[in-house]
Amino acid sequence: MSINDATPADWDRVTKKYPKIIEKYEQMVRDEVNSPEHYNYGNIECIEAIEESMTPLAFKGYLKGNTMKYLWRYERKGKVVQDLEKAQWYLKKLLDVETRDQ
Numbered sequence: 001m002s003i004n005d006a007t008p009a010d011w012d013r014v015t016k017k018y019p020k021i022i023e024k025y026e027q028m029v030r031d032e033v034n035s036p037e038h039y040n041y042g043n044i045e046c047i048e049a050i051e052e053s054m055t056p057l058a059f060k061g062y063l064k065g066n067t068m069k070y071l072w073r074y075e076r077k078g079k080v081v082q083d084l085e086k087a088q089w090y091l092k093k094l095l096d097v098e099t100r101d102q
Contacts, residue, residue: 047093050062056097056101059097060094060097060098063090063091063093063094063097064090064094066086066087066090067087067090067091067094069087070083070084070086070087070090071084071087074087
């Protein structure tokens, strides 16, 4: 039997038998840093709506503040790598905005 021959029932059995493996796979597939599902609504990402609602200076402050927030608490939440990646994401976004505005 090949993996291509697996039925939905086969996959259900594997999911029930190995929930930790399935959970780890789902975490790998989801990109919680660059495109978390909970920040998308319709055709616009939350960060785009926030930028549109602010002046350029206010948006830069928002990005700087979020960078600092993730750096400040990354050692205390139990998600060290993810929080450092989020800080890096906000810093890169701030750099992109600064570069774009020059």
